[in-house]
Amino acid sequence: MINSVSEQIKELVTKEEWIEAFPVMKQLRTHLDKDLFIKIVQEAKELHDYRLIGLYSNNEIIALSGFMPMTTLYNGKFIWVCDLVTESQKQSMGYGRKLLSYIENWATQHDYGIVSLSSGLLRENAHRFYEDKMSYRKVSYVFLKELK
Structure with missing residues (x-):
């Protein structure tokens, strides 16, 4: 039997594509509703080349990855991965690796080291993935303070 799965990675640039992506992103960014997601993606794209x-x-x-x-x-010139999520029923099938590899190739092609x-x-499975499968090193803590 021939595997007929067709895969591709592409940049999502239209509002319609973002709406299509929202159900998957919602699994990672549970605090977002669709309208806020669209607004933030648009703003981040315009202001920060997201x-x-x-x-x-x-x-x-x-x-998805942002x-x-x-x-x-x-870091000098670098790429910051803001989001990385795989549809919950499709995790541990290599899709996160494919997206990170795509980003690493993009970075290399655009002179980011x-x-x-x-x-x-608490995302210990993700940490193992980054360290063991993707060769990322744990180099710091990220601290956050919410200002109201």
Whole structure:
């Protein structure tokens, strides 16, 4: 039997594509509703060159990643991975690896020498994935203070 699964990764640039992506992103960013998601993606794209990429399998989005090119004194020129999520029923099937590899290739092609990300403290499976399968190193803690 021939495997007829068709996969592709592409940047999502239209509001319609973002709406199509929202159900998968909602699994990671549970605090967002669709309208706020669209508003934030649009603003991040305009202000920070945020890029949202989708991994399609048989014309259906099953994994997403958002990333931004940045420059800081600490890292120099680097890529910050803001979001990485795979549809819950499709996890551990290599889709996260494909998206991160795509981002790493994009970074190399655009002269960025580092890819960096943060991961929630309790997401131990994600930490193992980043360290063991993708060769990322744990180099710092991220601190957050909400201002009201």
